[in-house]
Amino acid sequence: MSSLLLIPGLALPWLLGIVVLLAWRSPQRPLTAPGELAWIAGAGYLTGAFLLTLWMRALSLVGVKFSLLAVGGPLLVATIVLGVLIARGTTASTRDLRAALRNDWVMPQLSPTSRMVWWLLIAWLALRFTLLGVEIMSRPLYPWDAWIQWATKARVWYELGTIVPFARINEWLAANGTAWFDASP
Secondary structure, rough: HHHHHHHHHHHHHHHHHHHHHHOOOOOOOOOOOOOOOHHHHHHHHOOOOOHHHHHHHHHHHHHHOOOOOHHHHHHHHHHHHHHHHHHHOOOHHHHHHHHHHHHHHHHOOHHHHHHHHHHHHHHHHHHHHHHHHHHHHHHHHHHHHHHHHHHHHHHHHHHHHHOOOEEOOOHHHHOOOOOOEOOOO
């Protein structure tokens, strides 16, 4: 069940980032500009991940435990509200968004050889994405940087349902249970 929740757990911040960027984008650059939607989709994940981090830190500051409802619920509501506001916005922006989506998905006129190379590249990327997903879900962490730096923190934060501080050995001993020890705090 937790593996299935990874997909919406990754998609929701991404969608939130996309609608935030669509809502706050500069009107001087039209959506139909070359690469505009690709930039919004690519930067949307980073924006959403940053907003998710800020939200989780805010929850930790006020003492709310992490849960599907506490973390995902407000993000889902914000995504839906911003999406509705964008869709109900001026008809020009909605029309521009539809035109940009239609134009970006139209395959340019390519020679048969170029079209075959294009589809082979797309298939290669899809295969690579699938293989990376299988590897992430089936293989444990290796004992180097990710294990040393982040695995312990992620596990503790997940188990406790909040972000707790980590400290070096001296501060940890002096903290009387208010900090957690980690080799790389």
